[in-house]
Structures are given as C-alpha cells and as structure tokens.
Amino acid sequence: MGRFERYLTLWVGLAMVAGIALGSLVPGLVAGIAAAEVANVNLVVAVLIWAMVYPMMVGVDPGSLKGVVRQPRGLAITLAVNWLIKPFTMAALGVVFFEVVFADLIAPEDAQQYIAGLILLGAAPCTAMVFVWSQLTRGDEAYTLLQVSVNDVVMVFAFAPIVAVLLGVADITVPWETLILSVVLFVALPLAAGLATRARLGSDARIAAFRDRVKPWSVIGLIATVVILFSLQGQVILDRPLIIALIAVPILIQSYGIFALAYAAAYMLRVPHRIAAPCALIGTSNFFELAVAVAISLFGLNSGAALATVVGVLVEVPVMLSLVAFANRTRTRFQQG
Template identity: 30%
Template sequence: MSHEGENKEKLGFLSKYMTVWVFVTMLAGVLIGYYVPGVKDKLGSSKIANVSVPMTVGLLWMMYPILCNVRYEILHKMASTRTFWKNIAFSLVVNWIIAPAIMLALGWATLPDLPEYRSGLMLVGTARCIAMVLIWNRMAGGDEELCAIIVAVNSLLQLVLYGPLSYVYVVVFSKGTSMGINMWPVVQSVLIFLGIPLAAAVLTRLILRRISPSFYDEKFMPFISPTSFLALLFVIIVIFASQGHDIVVNIKTLIRVIVPLILYFTIMFFTVLYVCYYYYVPYKTTSVHSFTAASNNFELAIAVAAGVYGETSNEAMAATIGPLVEVPLLLLFVRVLLYVKSRWYDNRIKA
C-alpha cells in the first residue's frame, strides 16, 4: 500500500466528511464568538507577531506534518529541470502581478465609497499565501514538493516586496488610507509561520529517516499526517470564535466586503485552472498553481493591518474577513478540483 493511501485510511471518517467537519467547526466558532462573553479578548490576550497564540500554534502544527512529507533530498533534481523554472515563473507572474491587480479592480468596482475597507482588501491581495495553501493542495492530491518550493519563494519575496507593493496599491492605486509600513511584522510572519515549521520538518526528516527510513515512511508519517487536518479544524474554530460577534453584529457591511473576496478567489482559481488544463499541465501541478493563485497570507495581512491602523480599525476588519471567506470557498474548490480530475483529467490520460 502506498504512503498516500495509508494516510487516507488513517484519516477515516474525517477525510470522508471533511466538508461537513469544516462547516460544523465554522458554525461552532461563530456561536462561541457570539454567545460566550469575552472569548475574543481571551483568545487574543497573548500574541506572537500580532497573531493570537492559539492561532499561531494551530497554524504551525497544520504546516508541520505537510512539510515533513516533502522530499527535500530530491529538490536539487527538481530545480535542474526546465519545467521547474517554468512553473516558478508562471507562479510569480500570477501571484505578484495579476493577483494584486485583480483585487484592486474588484475593490474599486464593489467598494468605491469605502476606502478603508478597500485598503484592507489590498493588504490581503498583496499578501501571498504561505500556510493554508499547503493543506488545500494536499487535500486535492497536488504536488507537495512543488507547493513547498513556491511557498518558500513567495515567503522570501514577501520580505522584499510586501512593504512597497502594499503601499503602492493601498495609497497610490486604491486611494486608500495613508500608511507607514514597518517591515518587521512582515519578517516576523515569514520567520514564524514558515521558518519554524520548515526547520522542524527538515530536521525531523533528516534525523528520523537516517535512523530508520522504514519507521519514518511506514509509522511516523501515517501517524502524524492526519493531524494537519485536525489542526485546520482548530484554526477554523479560533478564527470564527474570534470574529463571531462582529460577524453577526456587522453583517450588512461584512456582506459588502465579502462580495469582492468571493469574486477574487473564484476568478483567480478558475482562471488558473482553465489555463493549466488548456495547456495540458499535469493535474498535480495544476492543483499547486490553482491554490497558490487563489490563497492569501491572511496572518500577515491581519498583523500588518492591526499594526498600522489598529486592531479595531475598518482596515483590520476587512483583512480579518479574508480567512472567513477563504476557508469555506477554498474547501469547496478542493471538491471542484477533485471532480475535474475524475471527469476530465483522468479521461484525458485514458485517451
């Protein structure tokens, strides 16, 4: 039996009904946030890089098992191929040129009278994903090595590009609220949310596989892999519990901000999916590009919005809505991609 097959068996009913579990945890989070007094303050009482400790722990653990599965020992072989560099170039264009421009256009089209919320949207649009994309890609059966590399490249570019890019889009193009970007929150976000789980995963793989490859592949990974999905459920509860009260109270304004986010995620995902399918890009690579294009680094966007404008600002609220839309929508896109694979990709291979 394959390593992937064992992981799926270990997940059992969790993986079979993952959509149900995600929506149950979303609902539970909203109810907790609305009916339990002070839960938002309690969850946010201790923070790391402007992100609550519970959220930080959940995100780190969510990424760790996935990064443990990356075969770092063969990455140099991947980097020696022309196809690899084509994938990197395509991802860079989509993530750093097209995606922010799409968010800008949608912000002006849907929120012309709400510059503060438009500013928050642009902070989301210019923050490329380094966490959630790993788990969406895994659920869809994408190429985990390529996904990890693109995540690493986006993280390094964030250190250089996020500050000036977000300033230009928020202040110049979007005519939003003025801002002074402090690059330290950006550095913190990358070091914590990618650096820690990546370093831990590399050390784990190098040490345990050197001691016993069979133990690592047949015992350790099948045991630890399902915990990434459990960590995702925990993160969802924390996100929705933190914002449950605001979701219910400010539902009208939130709906207006939700509209451009839904359009953004949908346009990015299906456009990249169509382009990849049209040009006969393999399914596993298509999964990586589709999810990296449609995902955003909400931890960074929220941290910067809170640090620059304040935690109670409209900019921070708009940035916070990002994951509330992204989580259920990207989960739906996992199902869409699996359906596309079974109906189109598999038939294309057979033909």
C-alpha cells in the same frame, strides 16, 4: 482523501458558526485570547499555526529537488504561475472589486483590509493539500513532492518581498518587522524543524508513519483558528452577511482563471497529465495557513484581512474538487507517459 478532508468545507462552516456563537456567549474569553500577544504575534494562534504547518514541512524532501531534470517544464509552469502571475492577478482583482465594483457596498477602510487579505492568499501557493489533489488526479507523487519542496524554498525568500510590494501598491502601510517575523516563524522555522525531524527519523517508512500520526493536528489547528477568528468577527458577519459572498467573488475568479492558465500551458508544452494536473492545481490552491497567520500578525485577529483569508479556506475545497473532476475528465487529451 480521508472523510475529514473530504468534508473540510462543512467543518470550516461549522467552525464559523461555533466561533460566532462563542464570541456572543463568552466575549471575555475571546478578548483574553486576542490580548495574548508578543511583538504583534498572537501566542495562541501561533501555536495553532505551528500545528497546521509543521506536519506539512515534515513531508518536504530535499533529495527530491534533483528530480527536476526528469520534467523541467512542469516545474517551470508552477514557478511562473505561482510567483510571476498569481500574486499580481489576485491583487489586481482585489483592487478592481473592492475599489470599483463593490465600492458602494464597502467602506474604504474595510476595502483595504479585504484587499490585503486577498494579497496574502495570492502570494502563498499551496503546500500540503496539493498532495490530496495530486492523488485524486493520479498525479506523479514524487514530482508533486518536488514541486512543493521547491515552492517552500522559494516562499522563504520571496513571500515577504512580494507581499510588501503589493501591500504598498494597495496603499497599505507595511510593518516590515512583523512581516519578516511571520515568515521566519511560520515558514523558515517549521521548515527547519521538519528537516530536522526527517533527519532524526531516518527511514522513509518511519517518516511516513510519523506524518500519519501528526497529520490530524494540521486540520485541528486550522479548525481551531477558524473558531477564534470568527469569534472575533462574529458581530461583523451577523451585521453584514453579504461580505462573505463579496470576498468570495474575486477568489473564485482567481482560482478558475489561474487553473485555466496553468493547465493550458501544460497542454501546449506537452507535459504529461500526471505532472500537468498537479502543477495546475498547486497554483490554484493556497497555503491558507500561512496567509491566515500573516494576516493575524500584520493586521490583528479581528481584522478584515484575517476574515478574507478565512473566506479563502471556505471557498477552496469545493473549488478544488470541481477542478479535480475537470482534470480527470480531460485526462485523455494529454500525454500519459
């Protein structure tokens, strides 16, 4: 884990501060960025999202899909948690907290926005960062790649319908055209570009070298997007700093709860630890780049939904590091073969 990734929470925090300052000092620039839209897609943010997503998609190896025969239980747990449980528990937590527990603290229209952001986080399982968590738990790299590859394929087809259903349940109008366009722009096309790049490069060594060169752009894109988001959300945060903590509560409960469920299932099904730990961490972590992109496309740069997805970025790294430590401490209770 590189120094930059290890302190990602710090960089995100500094980006938030920089964004708030930017919004206060040069509001005209921020307004210009916000106005650069085509078909409800912000062009500046679209470029940054591609910078985040493309390096991850280069790592998706279609040939790894055949590896499922080695350990189908680990993949089954990952798919069940990611697509049959996690999106719905996140939506339920959002409704419980923002329509019941925090109802007296938040305006109803704001509550719906935060719920929407949480739904987008819950429906987007982790991709690239899970390789970091897998490495820190001595996970099986090939199998982790298999799990991520299968998740990316499923995401292309399942993300939009699940999000649409859950947003509809939350009484939020679903702009289907924008949602589908977001999935095509930020999942399908980057995945196609990543596969084309792999084919052009040919050898594993050249692919690995290329990924190392473009990987920094993923984090740069994330940080720049956070700066833009918080430049638009700055006044809301200054006026109501408590909102960040309130949004973090259901995200924390979801993260630890999903990990406990997946990790316990792997233990009971006697999945080896080198597969069990990454399969639990994949479901716990989020593809926050996609969630941020879709939130911006659906609801706008200065929306509560976009703010909720960015809070997910802020919370994720310390949570995941604590779960990595727990997984390492409990390694000996699992099969090791």
